Amino acid sequence: MSASHNPSFVVTRFAPSPTGFLHIGNARTGLFSWLFARHHGGQALLRVEDTDKARSTQAAIDVILDGLQWLGLDWDGPAHFQSEFEPRHAEVAHQLIERGAAYRCYLTPEELKARRDKAQAERRPFRLVSEWRDRSEAGPEGVPSVIRLKAPREGETVIEDLVQGRVAVANAELDDFVLLRSDGSPTYMLAVVVDDHDMGVTHIIRGDDHLNNAFRQLAIIRAMGWPEPTYAHIPLIHGPDGAKLSKRHGALGVHDYRDMGILPEALFNYLLRLGWGHGDDEIISKDQAIAWFDLDHVGKSPSRFDMKKLESLNAHYIREADNERLAKLVAGQLDLTKADSDMLERAMPELKSRAHDLNQLAEGARFLFAKRPLAIDEGAAALLTADSRPLLRAAHDALGKVAAWEHDRLEEAVRLVAEQADVKLGKLAQPLRAALTGRSTSPGIFDVLVLLGQGESLARIADQMVEPNA
Numbered sequence: 001m002s003a004s005h006n007p008s009f010v011v012t013r014f015a016p017s018p019t020g021f022l023h024i025g026n027a028r029t030g031l032f033s034w035l036f037a038r039h040h041g042g043q044a045l046l047r048v049e050d051t052d053k054a055r056s057t058q059a060a061i062d063v064i065l066d067g068l069q070w071l072g073l074d075w076d077g078p079a080h081f082q083s084e085f086e087p088r089h090a091e092v093a094h095q096l097i098e099r100g101a102a103y104r105c106y107l108t109p110e111e112l113k114a115r116r117d118k119a120q121a122e123r124r125p126f127r128l129v130s131e132w133r134d135r136s137e138a139g140p141e142g143v144p145s146v147i148r149l150k151a152p153r154e155g156e157t158v159i160e161d162l163v164q165g166r167v168a169v170a171n172a173e174l175d176d177f178v179l180l181r182s183d184g185s186p187t188y189m190l191a192v193v194v195d196d197h198d199m200g201v202t203h204i205i206r207g208d209d210h211l212n213n214a215f216r217q218l219a220i221i222r223a224m225g226w227p228e229p230t231y232a233h234i235p236l237i238h239g240p241d242g243a244k245l246s247k248r249h250g251a252l253g254v255h256d257y258r259d260m261g262i263l264p265e266a267l268f269n270y271l272l273r274l275g276w277g278h279g280d281d282e283i284i285s286k287d288q289a290i291a292w293f294d295l296d297h298v299g300k301s302p303s304r305f306d307m308k309k310l311e312s313l314n315a316h317y318i319r320e321a322d323n324e325r326l327a328k329l330v331a332g333q334l335d336l337t338k339a340d341s342d343m344l345e346r347a348m349p350e351l352k353s354r355a356h357d358l359n360q361l362a363e364g365a366r367f368l369f370a371k372r373p374l375a376i377d378e379g380a381a382a383l384l385t386a387d388s389r390p391l392l393r394a395a396h397d398a399l400g401k402v403a404a405w406e407h408d409r410l411e412e413a414v415r416l417v418a419e420q421a422d423v424k425l426g427k428l429a430q431p432l433r434a435a436l437t438g439r440s441t442s443p444g445i446f447d448v449l450v451l452l453g454q455g456e457s458l459a460r461i462a463d464q465m466v467e468p469n470a
């Protein structure tokens with residue numbers, strides 16, 4: 001009988017390696033680990049796998065911590081750092097030797113290469129059989145050694161994976177992999193097992209690119225007689241073309257999406273739905289996710305990243321978001337005074353219904369703060385024709401006389417001008433919009449008038465009443 005964890009308690013971990021960015025696929029793995037723990041009222045732990053010293057700069061670590069925090073994933077206790085546990089990894093490697101489950105191997109890199117080359121020449125898979133596995137005498141003086149696991153050779157190893165189902169490999173496939181390198185540093189395979197054990201991890205939820213590693217890791221766990229964790233290997237994210245998500249598909253990092261103006265709750269919802277489902281529900285809040293999340297509904301096949309879906313979720317969350325928060329989020333792009341910021345917040349209900357991302361939201365707000373005479377874009381220029389000038393003059397006159405600068409009074413006044421000129425409202429509203437905003441699209445024209453105020457509105461209209469360069 002193998003040892004097992006107390007089934008009523010869940011401890012998960014997310015174990016990212018600092019690579020310079022937080023890959024959205026990894027972020028989804030983190031999200032699933034976090035949700036599984038939160039759903040079961042267990043613990044969600046974070047371990048930064050920082051053993052690659054060249055890559056694990058403070059900046060690379062901060063990118064991960066910052067990205068997770070932005071997504072709203074909080075961890076139980078402070079983050080663990082794998083590099084701090086190196087002495088413990090070495091200790092376990094030595095314990096494995098004492099238990100007769102590992103050995104020092106003195107094969108030199110040249111000897112290993114010769115064997116690998118021979119296997120390749122004979123077109124057979126290379127499986128190391130080290131003569132040091134069963135030797136009891138001490139190795140040659142002065143020759144560096146590594147510590148290898150005595151991997152099981154008979155039978156098979158079976159994993160009942162919560163996502164992949166039953167997966168088995170013949171133990172003959174597992175070689176005597178290295179646990180401790182000749183410089184005394186642990187391999188990933190050893191470090192991950194020791195840390196998961198010492199942190200009391202019960203459920204290992206990670207990308208299915210680690211499924212093959214799980215068999216080797218189990219061999220170490222069994223050799224130590226430790227409780228076996230439950231595994232859940234989730235499929236990777238693919239691009240819209242079905243190939244593994246990579247740079248050529250565009251943005252990969254969580255921060256790229258933040259910079260594109262995606263709200264964290266939209267990315268959270270999107271990543272959750274990518275590979276997991278709850279009926280037909282598309283909009284799922286954090287609390288609902290915690291209440292509903294399980295691993296039974298994680299699909300086995302890779303999901304495809306769909307930017308359009310993410311954008312439409314984002315548009316939804318922007319519409320739902322608090323106006324003050326949105327105004328703060330886009331203010332940085334607009335360089336605003338205090339009075340401008342207040343105006344931005346007041347304009348938000350109109351502005352936010354048209355934006356798919358925060359950058360669009362900022363762009364859509366820019367006209368409010370533009371200095372006269374406005375720069376007129378191409379679409380707006382096409383609306384400011386010779387025909388439109390008399391209409392603008394009439395509107396300027398009528399609006400100058402409006403006593404209460406309110407949406408409905410303004411609508412009455414503008415409609416009356418159109419009627420008197422015998423044109424449809426749109427014929428007047430379009431050049432009016434172009435004059436007031438410099439653009440051909442904007443929030444409703446009466447809202448624009450209210451936001452700009454009487455003085456600024458009249459001045460902007462007046463700027464366009466005369467022929468350019470007249």
Ligand code: GLU
Pocket residue numbers: 015016017049192205206207210
């Ligand atoms: N540090 C590994 C990675 O980023 C994950 C290790 C694991 O989850 O076991 O791929």
